[in-house]
Amino acid sequence: MSVAAAVEELRHRLGDKVTTNDTVREHHSKDESFHLPVMPDAVVWAECTEDVVAVVTVCNEHRVPLVPFGVGTSLEANSTPIHGGISLDMSRMDKVLRISGDDLDVTVQPGVRRKQLNEVLSSHGLFFPVDPGADATLGGMASTGASGTTTVKYGAMKQLVLSLQVVTPNGEVITTSGRARKTSAGYDLTHLFVGAEGTLGVITELTLRVFGIPEVTAAATVQFPSVRDAVDSVIEVIQYGIDVARIELLDADAVMAVNKYSGTSLPEQTLLLLEFHGTDRSTAHSIDAVREVFDRRGGTGFRQTTDEAERRRLWQARHDTSIACRVLVPNAKSFATDVCVPISRLTDCIEETQRDLADSGIFGPIIGHVGDGNFHVVMSVDPNDHVSVERCEALHARLVDRALAMGGTCTGEHGIGTGKRAYLRRELGDNAVDLMATVKRALDPNDIMNPGKVV
Amino acid sequence: MSVAAAVEELRHRLGDKVTTNDTVREHHSKDESFHLPVMPDAVVWAECTEDVVAVVTVCNEHRVPLVPFGVGTSLEANSTPIHGGISLDMSRMDKVLRISGDDLDVTVQPGVRRKQLNEVLSSHGLFFPVDPGADATLGGMASTGASGTTTVKYGAMKQLVLSLQVVTPNGEVITTSGRARKTSAGYDLTHLFVGAEGTLGVITELTLRVFGIPEVTAAATVQFPSVRDAVDSVIEVIQYGIDVARIELLDADAVMAVNKYSGTSLPEQTLLLLEFHGTDRSTAHSIDAVREVFDRRGGTGFRQTTDEAERRRLWQARHDTSIACRVLVPNAKSFATDVCVPISRLTDCIEETQRDLADSGIFGPIIGHVGDGNFHVVMSVDPNDHVSVERCEALHARLVDRALAMGGTCTGEHGIGTGKRAYLRRELGDNAVDLMATVKRALDPNDIMNPGKVV
Numbered sequence: 087m088s089v090a091a092a093v094e095e096l097r098h099r100l101g102d103k104v105t106t107n108d109t110v111r112e113h114h115s116k117d118e119s120f121h122l123p124v125m126p127d128a129v130v131w132a133e134c135t136e137d138v139v140a141v142v143t144v145c146n147e148h149r150v151p152l153v154p155f156g157v158g159t160s161l162e163a164n165s166t167p168i169h170g171g172i173s174l175d176m177s178r179m180d181k182v183l184r185i186s187g188d189d190l191d192v193t194v195q196p197g198v199r200r201k202q203l204n205e206v207l208s209s210h211g212l213f214f215p216v217d218p219g220a221d222a223t224l225g226g227m228a229s230t231g232a233s234g235t236t237t238v239k240y241g242a243m244k245q246l247v248l249s250l251q252v253v254t255p256n257g258e259v260i261t262t263s264g265r266a267r268k269t270s271a272g273y274d275l276t277h278l279f280v281g282a283e284g285t286l287g288v289i290t291e292l293t294l295r296v297f298g299i300p301e302v303t304a305a306a307t308v309q310f311p312s313v314r315d316a317v318d319s320v321i322e323v324i325q326y327g328i329d330v331a332r333i334e335l336l337d338a339d340a341v342m343a344v345n346k347y348s349g350t351s352l353p354e355q356t357l358l359l360l361e362f363h364g365t366d367r368s369t370a371h372s373i374d375a376v377r378e379v380f381d382r383r384g385g386t387g388f389r390q391t392t393d394e395a396e397r398r399r400l401w402q403a404r405h406d407t408s409i410a411c412r413v414l415v416p417n418a419k420s421f422a423t424d425v426c427v428p429i430s431r432l433t434d435c436i437e438e439t440q441r442d443l444a445d446s447g448i449f450g451p452i453i454g455h456v457g458d459g460n461f462h463v464v465m466s467v468d469p470n471d472h473v474s475v476e477r478c479e480a481l482h483a484r485l486v487d488r489a490l491a492m493g494g495t496c497t498g499e500h501g502i503g504t505g506k507r508a509y510l511r512r513e514l515g516d517n518a519v520d521l522m523a524t525v526k527r528a529l530d531p532n533d534i535m536n537p538g539k540v541v
Numbered sequence: 542m543s544v545a546a547a548v549e550e551l552r553h554r555l556g557d558k559v560t561t562n563d564t565v566r567e568h569h570s571k572d573e574s575f576h577l578p579v580m581p582d583a584v585v586w587a588e589c590t591e592d593v594v595a596v597v598t599v600c601n602e603h604r605v606p607l608v609p610f611g612v613g614t615s616l617e618a619n620s621t622p623i624h625g626g627i628s629l630d631m632s633r634m635d636k637v638l639r640i641s642g643d644d645l646d647v648t649v650q651p652g653v654r655r656k657q658l659n660e661v662l663s664s665h666g667l668f669f670p671v672d673p674g675a676d677a678t679l680g681g682m683a684s685t686g687a688s689g690t691t692t693v694k695y696g697a698m699k700q701l702v703l704s705l706q707v708v709t710p711n712g713e714v715i716t717t718s719g720r721a722r723k724t725s726a727g728y729d730l731t732h733l734f735v736g737a738e739g740t741l742g743v744i745t746e747l748t749l750r751v752f753g754i755p756e757v758t759a760a761a762t763v764q765f766p767s768v769r770d771a772v773d774s775v776i777e778v779i780q781y782g783i784d785v786a787r788i789e790l791l792d793a794d795a796v797m798a799v800n801k802y803s804g805t806s807l808p809e810q811t812l813l814l815l816e817f818h819g820t821d822r823s824t825a826h827s828i829d830a831v832r833e834v835f836d837r838r839g840g841t842g843f844r845q846t847t848d849e850a851e852r853r854r855l856w857q858a859r860h861d862t863s864i865a866c867r868v869l870v871p872n873a874k875s876f877a878t879d880v881c882v883p884i885s886r887l888t889d890c891i892e893e894t895q896r897d898l899a900d901s902g903i904f905g906p907i908i909g910h911v912g913d914g915n916f917h918v919v920m921s922v923d924p925n926d927h928v929s930v931e932r933c934e935a936l937h938a939r940l941v942d943r944a945l946a947m948g949g950t951c952t953g954e955h956g957i958g959t960g961k962r963a964y965l966r967r968e969l970g971d972n973a974v975d976l977m978a979t980v981k982r983a984l985d986p987n988d989i990m991n992p993g994k995v996v
Contacts, residue, residue, distance in 0.1 A: 188776055188885035231725035242723050244732075245700060260973040265948040266881040267913045268697050270686035270736050270956045272965050272995055273977045277699075277732035281725050298780050321643055325753050327819070329784070364782070367826050375820075426721040430643035458722045493720040501725045510727050518715040521984070522728045528983035529976070540727055 089127045089171065092148035096130060096172070099140050103131045114155050114165075114173035118220070120419040120469045120478075121163035121505060126153065126173035133178050135251065135259060135290040141174055142288065143257040145534045153536045154284040156197065156226030159218075161422045162503025164230055164283050168538045174288065176225050182206045183291070191248055191265060193293045196225025212296045215240035215331075218499065219405045225289045230501040231281030235404070238324070238457030239331040239363065240297065242499065247280050251291035255530035265293055278525075283501050284536040286529050300363035303331075304373060305397040306390040308380050309355040313337060313440070316356045317433040319376075319383045320456045324429065328375045329368065332361035333457045337440070340407050340451035340464070347410030348403040353387060358456075359404055361397075407453050411464040414449065418466035421478045425489035426460035426498030435492055436461060439485055446481050460498035486512070502540045510540070544582045544626065547603035551585060551627070554595050558586045569610050569620075569628035573675070575874040575924045575933075576618035576960060581608065581628035588633050590706065590714060590745040596629055597743065598712040600989045608991045609739040611652065611681030614673075616877050617958025619685055619738050623993045629743065631680050637661045638746070646703055646720060648748045651680025667751045670695035670786075673954065674860045680744045685956040686736030690859070693779070693912030694786040694818065695752065697954065702735050706746035710985035720748055733980075738956050739991040741984050755818035758786075759828060760852040761845040763835050764810040768792060768895070771811045772888040774831075774838045775911045779884065783830045784823065787816040788912040792895070795862050795906035795919070802865030803858040808842060813911075814859055816852075862908050866919040869904065873921035876933045879961075880944035881915035881953030890947055891916060894940055901936050915953035941967070957995045965996070 096104045105111075106128045115123035127150075132138045145152040151171030158165060167173050179195035182203060186192070187210050194203060201221045203214050216227060218234040226232075228250065233242030240246065249263040252275075262275035279287055310316035313335070320333055336344065336357045345352055360376065362369040373390055380388060391397055403410075412418045427435050436452060443450045443463070454461030463485065467474045486496045486509045496502075496509035511519050523541045526533075551559045560566075561583045570578035582605075587593045600607040606626030613620060622628050634650035637658060641647070642665050649658060656676045658669050671682060673689040681687075683705065688697030695701065704718040707730075717730035734742055765771035768790070775788055791799065791812045800807055815831065817824040828845055835843060846852055858865075867873045882890050891907060898905045898918070909916030918940065922929045941951045941964050951957075951964040966974050978996045981988075 186883070186885060187780070189883040190780065191883070231729075233723055237723060241700075244723070244729065245696075254972070254976060258972040258976075260976060261969065262973065264945070264950050264968065265883045266915070266944075266950045266953065267884070268688055268692060268699070268881055268915065268953050269950040270879075270952045270954050271950045271961070271968055272736075272957055272974065273741075273980060274686075274699070274729075274732040274736055275969075275973060275976065277729040278980075281727075281729055286728075298782055300782065325642070325645065327753055327755065329823075365826075365830075368784075368823065371820075371822050371826065424725075426723055428641070428644040428646070428720045429722070430641060460721070460723065489721075490719070495719050495721045495724040495726045497725045498721065498723050499725050502727055506726070513719065513726055514716065514730075517709070517713040518717065518730060519727065521709060521713075521715060521730065524983050525728060525733075525980060528979050 088148045089150050092144050092150040093128045095144050096141065100130060100137060103133065103137065105129050114175065117158045117160040117163060117165055118420060119161045119163060120421045120467050120475065121166060122469060124166055124168050126167040127170050129173045129175055131175045131178050135253065138253045138288050138290050139257050139259065141172060142253050142255065145172055146255065146257065146532055149532055149534065151537050152534050154229065154288050156223030157199065159220035159222045160226065160230060160503065161420065161500045162505035164501050164503035164539065168504060176223065185210055187212060189265065190296050191293055192296050193291060194224055195291060196223060196289045198224050200224065207296060208299065211299050213299050214294060214296050216243055216246060224292050228280050228289055228292055229282065229284050231499065233499040235332045235334055235455060237455060238333055244277065244280055246295045247276055247292060248295055249293040250276055250279050250289050252279050252287040252289055254287045255535050281501065283503065283539050285526060285540050286535060301365045302369045302392060303397065304362045304369045304390055304392045305400055306360045306373060306388065307352065307400065308358050308385040308388045309353050310358065311384055313356050313436050314433045315384045316358050317456055319379050319385060321429055322379045323376055324457055326375065329364065329372045330360055330376065330457065331363040334359045334404060335454040335456040336407065337452040340453050343410040343414060343451050344403045344407055347413060348406055350403050359400060407451065408464050411451050412466040415466040417468040419469050421465040421467045422500065423463040423482050423485055424497045424500040425485055425494055426458060427489050427492045427494030429459040431492035432456060432459050435488055438488055439463060442481060442484055446477060448477060448481055458498065504539060543603050544605050547599050547605040548583045550599050551596065555585060555592060558588065558592065560584050569630065572613045572615040572618060572620055573875060574616045574618060575876045575922050575930065576621060577924060579621050579623045581622040582625050584628045584630055586630045586633050590708065593708045593743050593745050594712050594714065596627060597708050597710065600627055601710065601712065601987055604987050604989065606992050607989050609684065609743050611678030612654065614675035614677045615681065615685060615958065616875065616955045617960035619956050619958035619994065623959060631678065640665055642667060644720065645751050646748055647751050648746060649679055650746060651678060651744045653679050655679065662751060663754065666754050668754050669749060669751050671698055671701060679747050683735050683744055683747055684737065684739050686954065688954040690787045690789055690910060692910060693788055699732065699735055701750045702731055702747060703750055704748040705731055705734050705744050707734050707742040707744055709742045710990050736956065738958065738994050740981060740995050741990060756820045757824045757847060758852065759817045759824045759845055759847045760855055761815045761828060761843065762807065763813050763840040763843045764808050765813065765840055768811050768891050769888045770839045771813050772911055774834050774840060776884055777834045778831055779912055781830065784819065784827045785815055785831065785912065786818040789814045789859060790909040790911040791862065792907040795908050798865040798869060798906050799858045799862055802868060803861055805858050814855060862906065863919050866906050867921040870921040872923040874924050876920040876922045877955065878918040878937050878940055879952045879955040880940055880949055881913060882944050882947045882949030884914040886947035887911060887914050890943055893943055894918060897936060897939055901932060903932060903936055913953065959994060
């Protein structure tokens, strides 16, 4: 490995797209989590697929690690260059290349951000539903296997990426699929790269499914005396196939934090926050149907609105939960857990976790994508306060064990990064993880692509 | 390679689960297509995962090909043992192992057939929607990446397989995922095996998403003066997000064949056949919404029914299209094409293909899963009539080129098998297919798993 020689050659090939400036390197050393930063040796801005090919080729030749970087909103150090090397910044590849209203698909460069895409799409009457909260890049969202609040209706990145252009570790450019809505043509390369966290190649283009902006979007809130009543209601709503676009849970602590941060005055009880997409008639039908379930199961204070401003305020408050919790602790960064369990076990998993939090004296509000069985304990911790970090780590380990015993996963949507590598073998067993490692070695024999992550 | 020694050892290990009987081997030599049969050297019935491990281990040791076999309903010789060896019959592994109404998932053995599963599920108020027509095994459907008439609402096998147990080519048993509804934990091994056609391992268990049986199921038919009017209507229905469970096209020739075979008296024009799943209120809403589109776009003779018998008769007629066409040609087997294109190009693709059929003097009714952009030209041919086979092959080649030029795929749901290997490189390029081959070599270095298929 010769980083200096690689940087030298990259400068020769790519000029001022390459920098070793300290401020820039520092910016590429971390994500939004408590995981400790590690500086890359250099940062390269890719402006086109050919730039990516050049970087991959040079890194391969010099055996230098290469870590794709979007805008650093990940939560498991997924884009942190833990072995140094090159941070490959994709944010300048930010063009929406093609929009088809007839086919309900778009092709974008990986540096396009979620909100930017939706701004462009809105003038076509279209939107892209995946909403992880953060204004992440689409390339990052695909690499992490992100999802968020709308998965229950529209699916996660896994379901909505139709095709990718990828630069593989040997510097070749491949397209994983055509634009047809479905295909059985060969191995599913698209899904090999979605969720691979940049360890198998660099995504340079994405073709995504999009949807027509619904005629009517309605939001609703409802309180419950317990997590169990709320989750049982959600199970019933899902079983009946009632058409909900979002169905999110906040526990009382999360509501309290949100009220304090966002100035809302929601009752500080278990809250479900819902959204419905459709026509006047279909959303009214769905709202009636969920109300019937909620009334029967002890829901109180049901409120609905189609007022755009009020609806945006509600969802902004939901998305601010993480920061609302963080500001309660000095110098804090997020320690976000991300288990996902079969929905029948969700109440048990949340209740046991709440008890564990109380016993541990850790403040950890819970927010959940309950329609998917996925929830986050939003702990906030000063990364340099080792005692607190260790206490959170211990709680996290117990939470993962609990979720795995229930048939769940250590991560529903944040990915493995470095933060959950220890749990992957526990979750899937040695044989499955060894098989992943076999695939990794076959595609990236020199281990240059985001080494030390996932497997 | 020593087949005799392998069979000898398998007999020793598995007793009368092993046979070299001619009739049995003949049954395992072919599928439902025109592709020519090839006999396996022996057939082994697996009754449990351990049997599969034994067969894989012995085949690996003796470098003998191993081809998983369900019930032989594939259409691209996917399960034909073209290099001989062992046909591994999975049909005795036919138990439904677990049903969860709360989680809306089930775990089944791979030999469970689609109709059998739905019979078992119905007493729980549940159903599994993927419906390729044939009463295939779930293992086969996953391996082929099957879909069918309900994909537009529920998704294909790719979307509905949550997790697999697989015996890998080195004889290890892995589970690809937990039961959580979503996960970002490591590489997506589930999707690596779905659609791999048994070339990367043998599926020994599947966990599948299922759905609540809808309160109301309504069917409808409508005629159009042209394919274009019909498809443009479908595009509009999809864009508006109207909730249809099936939306199928039959061209005039297909309707004619169906009328003749099934004794229906549908007007012999382009036909759309629809189904709606929901409540009284939601299906009525959807039906009103599609009618508005159809009326505006020249649809005539709209008929709807919630009568169970009439609805079943309609869909049975649709599913019998293939056989209805086949009986028109003596000694015929199916030559089914399977292109899938972005829906905006579907009309052009169908119309150009109809002209090509007319110019070629080939009778090829067209049926289409138009909501997905997928359609089949149902040609029927005597496999020993080489001139006719060659004419069909030539038309097929032109059809695939047409679909690929439109951004589509050579196969939406039948898989590659041997029949479409030539097209895979044309579709995805050498780099992508070479990458598939790299994965294949890494997982199956001795090339024992269904050799000669896919890559």
